[in-house]
Amino acid sequence: MAKVLIVDDEAHIAQLIEQTLEDLEDEGVELLVARNGEEALVLIEREKPELVYLDIMMPKMNGFEVCRTVKREWQLEGITIVMLTAKGQEVDRKKGEEVGADRYMTKPFDPDALYQNALEVLGLE
C-alpha cells in the first residue's frame, strides 16, 4: 500500500493538496497529513511514505530541516521529497539540493501538474 505524506502548516494548502490527490485513493494509495515538522518526522519514521510533499516555511522546524533529517541524518531510501515554497528564491533551490530534496515546486502550483507528478513518482501509469 503506497503512502503519500502531505506536510503543511497552512490548513488550506494541506486540504488543497489532499483534494488534488484524492483520486489516488482509488488506486490504493493512502494519503497522510502532518501539520508541522515534528509530526512529519514521526509519520515518516513510522509509515515510510514513498512520496512526501513538504512545505518549507513552517514554524519551529522548517521543511529544510525535516528534509535534512530524513535524507542526510537518517539516510532513508525510497522516499521522494518534493519541496513546496512560496518564496521563489533561487537560494532555496540550492539549499534544497544541499539537504537532499528530490524536487521543487513553487506555489501557486497547478493541481493537475501535482497529480501527474504524483502518478509518476508512484509509478502509476
Place this chain on the structure above:
Amino acid sequence: MADLQRLQRRFERERRARKSAEKIAEDKTRQLFETNRELSGLTADLERRRATLRETLSYLTTIIDNMADCLLVTDTEQRVKLVNRALLQVYGLEQEDVLGRKVDEVFPVAIQQLLAEGSAGSGRENVQFEIELPGQRVGMAMVDPIAAADEGDGQPLGFVTLIRDFTTAKEIDRMKTDFISNVSHELRTPLTSILGFTKIIKRKLLKNIFPTLSAELPPKLNKAVRQVEGNLDIIIAEGERLTKLINDVLDVAKMEAGKVEWHMAPLEVDELVTRVLAATAGLFAASPQVELVREVEPNLPRLIGDVDRLMQVLINLISNAVKFTDVGSVRVRVRREGEQAIFSVTDTGMGIAEEGLQSVFDKFKQVGDTLTDKPKGTGLGLPISKQIVEHHGGHIWVESRLGEGATFSFSLPLEASSEPASAVPPRIDTEHLMQHLSGRGPSEGIGRSVLVVDDEPHIREYLRQELEPAGYTVYEAANGLEAVSRAKELRPQLIILDVMMPTMNGFDAAAVLKNDPQTLNIPIMIHSIVEDRVRGCRIGIDRYLTKPSETDVLLSEVASLTSQGGARKHILVVERDRQTTRILTQSLEASGDAVVEVSTGADCVNRALALKPDMIVIDANVAGHQEIVQQIRAEEAMRNVALILLAEREPSAQPGEADGE
C-alpha cells in the same frame, strides 16, 4: 714751487683714491642694501610659505579628522604612520598610543589580517574586505598601496587603509532580502488556495456533477451550468494573471535590491533563439494570422550570459510583438556588429506614437490612454528586460511609428575571444620535408587504416572527421588497454595515441604495443595538447600535434609515418625522462628509423649540428626547450629539419594522472 706741485699732485691722487674708495664703499653699501632687501624679501616669502604650509596642513588634518571613515596609514613594516580621529574612536585609542608602533601591538588581529590580505592583493584596485569592528559592528575596508612618485623599484612605500562602518547598510540589505521573501510568501499563499481550489471545483463539476444532470435541461438551468463553467474559467484566468503580476513585481523588486542571482555562462545564440521560439510557439499557434520570420546570422560567436534571463527578454519582446499585431509578421533577427550581437524583434502591428516611445521602458507604463485603452499585461516586462540587458552590458531600444509596427532591439557583447581553447598552429611550408620523408601520393589514405586512441570522444570524432575524407579507415579506442586489444585485432597502419588517459596512459600502451610481436611494427604517433607556454616555440616548430590538429599537418604526419618506403631516417630525441625516452625510441625505431637520444638541452644543439637528423622530437618538459628550438632554427643547416614538440595537457585536466610526465 716743485714741492707745491708735488703736493698738489699727491693731494689729487689721494682725493681720487678717496673718491674711488668712497665709490667702492657706496657700491658695497648699495649691494649690502640690495642683499638685505632680498633677504628680507626671502624671509617674508619663507614666512608666507610656512604659513601656507601650516594652513594646508591644518586644512588636511581637519579633513582627515572629520572624515567619517577610519584612516590608517602604515609603512612597509606595518608601523602606524598616520591615523585619524574616526579610527581612534572606533578602537578606543589615543594618538600617542599608536603612532610609530607596529599594527599588531595596538590593533586587534583583524586589522593585521586585513593588511596582510590587502597588501597581498596590491596591484588590484578597489578590492573591498569585510572586517569585524569592535562593538559587534561590521566594516568594509579598502587597502591601497602608496606608490613612490618616481620610478622606484615598484615596491610600495606603505599602505593606506580606509574602513567604513557597514553595519547599518548590511542590516538594511538583510531587511530587503527578508522583505522580498516575506512579501513573496504572503502574496503567493492565498493565491495558491484560490487558484488551486477553483481548478478542483471546475474539475469536479465537469467530471462528477454536470454529467449527472439529464441531457435535456430547462433553459434556465442550462444557462446556469454554462455560466458556472464560464465564471470558473474567468477566475482561473484572472488568478493566473495575478500570479504573473506578482512574479513580475517581485522580479523588479529583486533586481532593484540587487538580489537576483545571475548564472552567467557561455551560450550559443542559435540555440538560444531556437529555445525561445519553441517556448513562444503557442503564441503563434493562437494567432494564425501572424507569421514568424527567423533570421539568425550564421557562425555567430558565443555570448556570455544568463540563459534563462536572456530567454526571458526575447520571450517578452516576442510576446509583446504578437500581442500588438493582429495581422502580419513578427521577425526575429540576430546579426553581428563588431564586438556585439544585435537582436531585434520587428512586428507589423499598431506601432507606438512618438510620445509613447520615451516611456516605453518605464515601469507600469503601457501605451495608450489610461481611460480608454485597457492594459494587456503587467507593464513590467520591458523594464525587467531593460534591467537584464543592461546587466549584461548591453543596450535596449525601440524604433517605431504609429501605425507602422515597431522594432525592439537589444545589443549584447560577444565573448571576448571566441577562438578555440588551444591555438591552431600557423601554416608552415613543409613541402620539401614532406617529399623527403614520405612517398605521398594524391590518394594517400586509400587502403590505410588508423587507430585513434583518446579518452575524449570529441577528440576521436574530430580526428575521424579529418582523416576519413582523405581515405583513411578510422578505428577508435578510448584508453590504453582498448588500444592494445584493438591494435592486435585490427593491425592498423598507424596508431595515434593520446598520452593522458585513464586505466593505461599513452606511454604505457606504446610500451606494451612495442613489446608484442603482433603490434611492434605499427608506427605510433603521440598526440597531445600544447600548453600555452609552448606558444613561444611556434616560430621554430614545423609541425606538432595539438588538439585540435590542423588538417594538412595531421595528414602529412600520418602519411609520412605510414609510408614504409625511403631510407632510414635520423631522428634526434631531446628528452629528460629515461622511461619516456625509451618508449619514444622504441616507437620510432619500430617504424624503421634510427634514433639517437640526448638528455640535456645544451648538448642537443651541437649533436643536431653534427648528426643533421631528419627530425627532432623535443619534449616540452626539457628546460629551456624554447631556446633550443630557436637556436636550432637559427642554424642554416637546420632550416629544413622537422621539429616536433611533445607536450602534455596541464595536470589539472586529468586528476589522478601523476606519472611525472
